[in-house]
Amino acid sequence: MKKIIPPFTKETAAEKVQLAENAWNSKNPEQVALAYSIGSQWRNRDKFFTGRKAIVDFLSNKWNKELHYELRKHLWSFTDNRISVRFEYEWQHAETGQWYRTHGNEHWEFDSEGLMKVRDMSANDIKIKESERKFINQ
Template sequence: MWGGVMSDKRPPFPPFTTETARQKVRAAEDAWNGWDPERVSLAYTEDSEWRNRDTFLRGRAEIVEFLRGKWEREQDYRLRKELWAFTDNRIAVRFEYEWHNHEDQWFRSYGNETWEFDENGLMRRRYASINDLPISADERRLVL
């Protein structure tokens, strides 16, 4: 959504600079921390390809369904992303996020993602590798 209107373009556009790559990373972090699967899905191409841990997805409808389930399981989700590297139309990030399950066990999840964008600034590929570490509530660093 840009200016209240759905768009098939998401600036900044490739080729990326350090500044525009950081803008993409920040926009992704902000969107994911909003827990709105429909909003998040609009940053991806209609046929976007994902690997998230051991789950493989294709397209916005599958992304929305996946994120709804994720945020149902991962309560009070809070994410931080950091730019790792970039090229013309690709960005690599490392991240950590914290969440708790329905039994109130907290976790910190660590991972890396590689992203590939089309000419309109939409992400056409997202590959994520993630590991979870159980933590106590007082070990949290990413407080809402």
Template sequence: MSKDIRPPFTHESALAKVKFAEDAWNSRDPERVSLGYTVESNWQNRAEFFTGREAIKTFLTHKWARELDYKLMKELWCFTDNRIAVRFEYEYRDAVTNQWMRCHGNEYWDYDEEGLMQRRVMVGNDYPIEEADRKYK
């Protein structure tokens, strides 16, 4: 479980934390994903700001209703004692237009002493792709 990987991070534990997050998000299960965050976790996702596990679950439920066939890749960029930064890329099919999209960007994560994420900041950009150009299937 993700919270068993606690700060201070080593290169190996930071890689494990990133892999755990990637696997959880690729499950597309808002409940499972939310358990990696503190009860009052603060999020910035692009221009959206919200706090708490319930808000996280609501956000993810709506996200994956719009972003069909979602597939994510996260890559460790750097880490310190209780922080991790990742580069990410994901692809999805828009539920309204059926257009394939790719999003890429960075995330910055702060963890509490129990190994739960207490702050997440995501910046990303979406752009249309052809289905034949998908990387993540």
């Protein structure tokens, strides 16, 4: 993965967001976790956890439940070492077969090496019909 370190410009912040989207769409928890610092602190909805092992565990569970996951991230704003994004992703619930579109926001803070040390995420899930999907990549 390309190393982009702070301070960010509009171009490097947008590139960081695109790299994150690409990594998450790989659905490879170990690969995704490498973008985060060893002690990265996460809030994902109502879950709070710290560290790469917890990130891998969280993402493994997530992608076992959220089938056909397809994500889009959009740069919202940035400062020297922080980036905010809005995102949408679509997925099918593994147990029920129901399709969802999830909308949310993330706030990221990076260390001097360009690794994310804080990730704060809020999101809402909306039931959709399979015919209403916007992201059909699989």
